[in-house]
Ligand code: SF4
Ligand code: SF4
Ligand code: SF4
């Protein structure tokens with residue numbers, strides 16, 4: 224059999240829903256595992272993002288300096304990037320913050336709505352720094368495939384991955400859409 | 404009244420010979436011949452304004468693309484509705500419509516019943532080709548039955564036209580320019596205070612997106628009655 228495709232998956236500013244949808248492929252995961260090796264993912268215990276990845280599946284938008292650092296590493300180390308779900312593609316719910324600005328959100332979250340915050344400060348050590356604007360992936364790095372949905376339905380993920388494995392073309396808009 | 408003689412013109416759409424009344428638009432003749440052209444701002448029964456540019460078509464011998472909904476037919480013209488060039492431009496136009504406002508489909512009242520969303524499927528537009536602007540507009544929820552969320556508005560002006568042409572109230576109009584353009588009531592008054600609005604709800608039913616919706620519906624629940632206008636006009640004509 225041909226060599227297995229080396230796959231990574233990651234969620235950035237998403238809710239993990241698209242990764243849940245991935246698991247919802249159920250027994251089809253067994254079939255896919257014959258063609259793919261998952262090197263890095265919330266599903267496996269690997270701390271550093273590896274080199275020489277064939278396909279990285281990214282859920283979530285870019286909201287923090289850490290997200291941007293990760294997507295740049297991912298771009299460098301992956302032949303192809305697949306943006307999975309609306310957050311990765313449009314910014315989705317994460318982007319609604321852009322309407323008010325990061326400061327206003329911090330003030331609401333850690334000021335107005337906080338029961339205890341005597342110092343009145345926002346967390347800024349250890350946790351990543353929020354960007355001024357949330358971005359979909361392709362506003363920062365080139366993205367090869369876009370598979371929208373909130374979350375992307377398992378059937379769409381399966382059909383797209385199967386097509387990639389077999390080197391066939393698919394019309395993604397016939398499988399899923401924004402908000403699906 | 405002296406009836407004008409009905410003249411017809413013959414021309415081609417996608418290589419097929421077609422005929423239409425001489426005052427028809429390309430879109431009307433295409434529809435009569437079951438040739439599909441994607442549209443957004445067009446709505447049967449209302450006037451045509453060419454606001455969205457999704458219906459652009461190519462005319463042989465001309466470099467300019469013209470909107471099929473406002474473009475009048477000409478004898479012998481050769482129209483193309485389905486070329487690579489058009490697909491490319493339509494995707495870009497749709498990207499710009501999406502990016503101009505903030506369309507968070509997953510939490511939208513119209514999710515699953517939205518003409519803008521449907522257009523992304525029809526045109527195969529699965530990501531925006533231009534950066535999102537995320538300009539914020541205030542929501543007007545002052546009316547007891549309706550909500551106006553300009554963050555989902557595509558400025559198609561269907562609401563303006565239906566209110567003027569069918570309801571006869573002309574409660575809506577456009578204010579400001581370019582990216583800041585909004586639809587407003589009267590002198591930019593809150594909906595509830597509009598003196599010209601009769602609260603008939605026609606604008607809500609014809610709005611292609613989740614910009615105008617009924618109060619109290621939550622995500623995915625806003626299903627609109629698009630055929631309302633055609634039915635209404637038919638009934639009126641019958642009475643006459
Ligand atoms: S109006 Fe349509 S495209 Fe915009 S958020 Fe709502 S469902 Fe999505
Ligand atoms: S409810 Fe009727 S009268 Fe009022 S703005 Fe809408 S179409 Fe016009
Ligand atoms: S509110 Fe709706 S009908 Fe009116 S211009 Fe905006 S999208 Fe069109």
Ligand code: FES
Nearest residue numbers: 453455456458472
């Ligand atoms: S449908 Fe023709 S310009 Fe909008």
